[in-house]
Amino acid sequence: MVLFFLLVYFVIITAVIEIFVVLFRCTGLKVEISRFQVISMMTGTGFTTGESELILGHPIRRKLAIFLILFGAFSLAVIISSISQFLSEGLRTKEILAVAVGVLLVFVVLRMSRMQRLLSTLFNRQMKQNVELVDLPVRDVFLSSKKEAVLNLPIYKESSLHNRTIHDVIPGHQGMDFVVLFIQRGGMKLRKDIYGMVLHEGDQLLLFGDKKVLWSAFEHDWRVLEEKRKDEEM
Known part of the structure; x- marks a missing residue:
């Protein structure tokens, strides 16, 4: 019976992990990052990675993270107390299975593409209504459309911009749909x-x-940059 309880508990934990992976995906986080961070928060290990900034800097993800951290702490206490109860009195199988089925149903519903689109819309609406612009992650401020990008372009000797100005190389840049945010030169950011x-x-x-x-x-x-990267990989 103990093995049966542990198996059901494992199913519940796995389902909860996948539920929150879906929820984090609906906020725009990649699947592989979501799964690692969810497991990290539930187990209390590994959450100090650089990728955690993607969660800490996002108000909705922070709320999900709070629940996961608390769930991870309480679920360990629950399994210990449940095993103790089984050893002393025995467990109610129907109640355990009901919880497992309920969690799995939630997971199945969240896997529906229609539900995920609905959640994405809801999360975005909450972000716009309740969060100040300065509190949003840089990614959400700048990349509001899939057509937009924030890119870092290093300058090499072979670059067309080497020892030249943007005015010289791209004389019509004033009418083009891009801006240079700043130039990184050593430890300085140049904006003038x-x-x-x-x-x-x-x-x-x-x-x-x-x-x-x-x-x-x-x-x-860009082609010069790609060639440099290929040379480094080789």
Whole structure:
């Protein structure tokens, strides 16, 4: 009977994990990141990874995380007390199975694409209504559309921008759908006269705008970056 209880408990825990993976996905978090962070929060291990910032910086994910942390702590206490009760009095199988079935039903409902779209819409609406812009993660502030991107472009000797300005290389940039947020030069962030500043090897441009426009405007420099990455991998 103890083995049966442990099996049912394992099913419940697995279902809860997958339920919260779905919920985190509905907030825009990737599946692989969601699953690791959910397990980390439930077990109280590994949550200090850099990826945890994606949860700590998001108000809705923080609320889900609070529940998971508490659930992980209480569920351990429940299993210990339940085993003790079984050893002394015996467990009620019907109640245990009812809980397991209920959790599995919730999981099945959340797996429906229609329900996930509904939750995504609901979460986004709550974010817009209840959260100040400064409290939102950078990803949610900038990337409101799949067509938009925030990209980091390093400058190499082979880059078209090397020892030149953006004015020189892209003379019509004023009418194009992108902006340069800043230039990273060593430990400094340069924001003044960005488009007229001569760029050097080692500089990095932080760009924001339409993906297609960014690729078109900086095509040569993106290709140089891809070649450098291939050389490093080899």
